[in-house]
Amino acid sequence: MPIDPQASLTITGFDWVPDFARGYVRDLRPRWACEEIGLPYAERLISAVERPQSHYADQPWGQVPVIDDGGIRLFESGAILLHLAQKHAGLLPDEPQQRADALSWLFAAFNSVEPMMFELGQVTLFAAGEQWAELRKPSLMAFIGERLDRLAAALGGRDWLAGPFSIADIAMATVLREAGDTDLLDERPVLAAYLARATARPAFERALAAQLAAFSDHPPIPSDSTGETP
Incomplete structure (x- = not known):
């Protein structure tokens, strides 16, 4: 594994997240890229509960990853x-x-597919059971389905989006994983097979294992306004 505390590249991730988020935090993406090319990286783990103020200088919303x-x-x-x-x-x-195709698909994953998956998480997880979420879900699922149909048609019989495996596939595969327990991919065998190929890559498996290993079993105890634990 390329995790090396002395590496010149550092990836910032969280030291704890709830169970449902484990394996899905976005520092998985640069970890996967590093694993694909054997590039060593160091970890910098911060609290997701009390994010250090210094982190906001690098990431205005306090999110990860930062490198x-x-x-x-x-x-x-x-x-x-x-x-x-x-x-x-x-x-x-x-x-x-x-190369141009790979760059196009990189942006397509984050701009044309992931926003829908993010909303899906909102209605099926964070707002599950709320009236507005139940009303929104059918039209959202139909819209996501249309997007995925076009993706499946564009992928066709190819293994990867732009010839050889690339950052476009890291982006798209991690986005498609956000479909979770829905039938969105099962109903589209081309995409289900694509995701299975991607996540069977040894580099993905190593990146996932590294992220999971970084999480502690219990959330940190929040401190009070004085900076001391209650």
Whole structure:
């Protein structure tokens, strides 16, 4: 595994999240990219309950991931994936059109698919049972289905979105995992098979194991306004 406390690249993640979020926090994406190319990285784990004020200087909303690459700091997983791919071979195709396709699909994953998946999480998890969520769910599922149908048609019989495996597939596969226990992928065998191929990659398995290993079993005890634990 490329986790190395002495590495020049540091990935910031959380030291604890609720069970339902484990394996889905977005620092999984740069971890996966590093595993694909054998790039060592160090971990910086912060509290998701009481996020340090210094973290907001690097990520305005206090989210993860953030990376520090030899003094260059980036936030947003898409920007981080692109940064890593531009510095290291093996994450973007060399052929010009395939490279352009990979970049297009990278942004498509985060702009055209993930917002719908985020809303799905809102209506099925965070607002489950609320009247507005129950009313929204049928039309949302239909809209997501239309988006996924177009994705399946575009993927066709190819293994990956842009020729060889790339950051576009890291992005899209992690987004598709957010479909959770719905039938959205089961009803679209092309996408179910695509996701299965992606998550069967040894690099994904190592990245997932690394993220899960970073979580403690219990949430930290919040401190009071004086900074001392109650």
